[in-house]
Amino acid sequence: MNTNFSLLSLVNLAIFTDIFFYGLIVPVLPFALSAQAGVPEDDVQYWVSILLAAYSASLFVGSPISGIYADHTSSRRWPLLLGLLALAGSTFLLAFGNSIGLFVLGRVLQGLSAAVVWSVGCALLVDTMGSSVGVAMGYVNISMSIALLLAPVIGGVVYNKAGYLAVYYVCFGVVGLDIVLRLVMIEKKVARQWIREPETGSSRNNAEKTSPTITPSDEPLGNSAVIPNTQTPETTSIGEAGHRDDHGNASKVDREKHRGRPVLALLKSSRLLAALYGIFVESGILIGFDAVLALFVRRLFGWNSTAVAVLFLALFLPGFIAPLAGWLSDKYGAKWPSFAGFVATIPVLISLRFVTENTIQHKVLLAFLLALAGFTLPFSMTPLMAEISYVIEAKEDESPGIFGTKGVYGLAYGLFNMAFALGGIIGPIWAGYVVESAGWGTLTWNFGLWSASAAVVVFIWGANKPQTPAVDDVPPEST
Template identity: 60%
Template sequence: MRLFTNAWQFLSGTKKDSKSKPPFLLSIRSSTTLIILTVSLAIFTDIFYYALIVPVIPFSLTVQVGIAEDQVQHWTSILIACYSVALLIGSPIAGIYADHTSSRRWPLLIGLIALAASTLLLCFGNSIGLLALGRVLQGFSASIVWSVGCALLVDTMKSAVGVAMGYVGVAMSVGLLIAPVIGGSVYAAAGYYAVYYIAFGVVVVDVLLRLLMIEKKVAIQWIKEDETPGPSEEGTDQVDIETGNSPITPSLQDRTDSIKAKGTHNLAGPGPRDKSQLQDNNNNEEKRIEPADIPNQGSVVPPETISIWCTSKSLLKSTRLFAALYCLLVESGIMMGFDATLALFVQRTFGWNSTAAGILFLAIFVPGFISPLVGWLADKYGARWPCFFGFCGLIPLLVCLRFVTQNSIQHKILLCFLLAPLGIALAFANVPLMAEITYVIEAKVARQPGIFGEKGVYGLGYGLFNVAFSLGGVVGPLWAGYVVESAGWGTLTWSFAIWAASAAVVAYFWLGGKGAKMPESTDTSQQEETAS
């Protein structure tokens, strides 16, 4: 019984009683560095595992399952679709669950179970049904990692959300960069199972970090009460675990209280309706749910249902959120579209083999290492201008790619010269959009504190981010493949340029600019409030 209690305390991080000893190495296990490393490795593992086995799937279908050669492409597409469907369905569910559970750690551990099961099924499965189930579990695990992991980074980093998403961008770049090369090389040198041995090794490291990590809001219970700034949970969540003191950067609630103390009308001059709403918020903070937000007023609705319904409905009203999701769809669609067509294009045009084509992708993914810098710019100036710059930079680069047509040294140099700044532009388009999800939520909370309840909706927000990103992963390759086969490479590049231009327009008019976290000071938030 004692062993079970200790195991439960280790997994949940819950303090059993006042005499319980704090976990071993608490300050290290709850440090910002370890949490960022854990989430980044979890995202790297997902990307690495996905990209590692993609080159191996056709061989597993023929060798392990016995599918005929003429049916391999058909079943490969189905298996990829199984992953995408699970990702689309699982992301919002995982996000909502993460927002209504006591700890982000539990969903991450559930995702580990799904990841381990998918690895075993894909490695040893000898039928189409088992492989499809493995891909579904892999997509479900990815939905948890992205939704819950990004929300955990927001909980940890607070005012440096853009920098945190920059580290996520680096993890993505590294995974996309090395996984296909390792997968193809290891399969050619050591065989089918050796590829999965590498996957098992990465998963084991991921498991250890997730088990070691302790969230800051869980670790705070082990700090003596006289070292915390006050009984409010909003305040205690901000205490530095290593020192027991509040950090210099104030929490979102502190920033909101400061704004209200100075007079919110000084920021954007709200009308009588806004003033009365702020007064109502101060007088009765617990009763924020309006009758229009409660479904089926004639029936008794459980409080949990009301909370999920109202918070989700309020977030989904945001025009600014949907603008960010559209831009994410475009960015991921263009990136995945090149993944699906670039290797085949250089093979047909230059006669390059798969190794040379893989090296060419370095030009796109290596610039992703500037992602933390791009995130810092987003934290400082808002998501609008970095994202707008990224999409505007994509337009001429995509158009110029249509001039690569001949098997000559000049055209090879031109292709590499265009792909490097293309990778930089994709980083500027992607990272600020990841941070914009948090900025949108913070803006709504600043306008109406408590609107999303005690735990917030960061999980749901990043679940929707994952949905948009995966939709781009479906639309982009289909678009690219169809256009290249029917109209050629040149038509693909200028059509993608038009798509990027549409995202640039959306980013300019509807994303948040400088100081976007405090919406009353921006025109964007006023437009959003009118639309809502």
């Protein structure tokens, strides 16, 4: 349990650092583009959207590479450190850059860092948290919320009081602390040895997570989900016969067909595709608001960066409810919590169109609606993050060994990152274009329709309960 807590804390700190840096410059970026890079005021909205999209494009490209690497290495400390070095490089470029080209390069490096942190970090959490993966993802969302809560406020206040460079001095301090803690991070294979002892025989779920570290000599004692290729035909036929009534020969054929092609096996799951679409929509809405909200209140209310930063408190403070959403998904499945979250978000997004005047009533209305969105959005996102691991477990139950001995959790969360990044590319560009061409009110019902489409997809293809093993824990060869 102590090992679980240590790894959970370290992964959440890594995610906090990544998101903290992302959120630190959101309220500052519109002002910095004019002051540091000399961007004309009329072009600020355009370049804010481009910089957010550059981050997401880099995240999109780097995520599958990071995920595949995470699945084929026993040490996840070093990729996390490489991601942190990329973040340090990004911090340097954004702090001292004086051209739009350097700003774009800094955001690209930041996206690569996020790709490593999320793919490797989420895979490490699934490795160690077992059946509590939903709750673990809830704490990931809390890390995000704390970072997004603190970073804009700190960024805005520091920028106003001490200037642009001081904002990045804060970031360098956080990055330095994270470097030290990642250097002392417990290796994955060591953590598994500690976790396996007290949990031996407790659940097939945890045994599956430990299978990549099993040596060939230990395999007969391992979990039946990992069937060595050296079996004799007779042994294989007995194993398949044990599941003939449930799966027949299709299980073996499917396993052989997709061996070495885990992406294809994963993408054939409608559940996974539904989860990825929901994540895409969630990301597009959140990052889309990042692209336009600061500039919107600056123009409508005349607010400075500090006031903009405080406004983000209303959006991210309710995110502390995320572990409850994760617990509900662990207990009942991802479908209903996520569906309810998307449905509840629709009227909130559309109601934002009524914020149109520089009055105290409209300022209060904006803060109230953002707080409601901050409460509903974690119920959309957290269950879908856990659903990715549920899908893998379900496929392993249907076709034991389909993903081989290495597993695909890193790759699966790389796909999660890609969906999140795609939303991050389309969301800010679409939001910026709609606001500039059709206005704030049009954007709000556009985002409302996005949320409605995600609710429909999750309702049709989501699963009522996570497909956790129950009766079929007996290995095939013993039936």
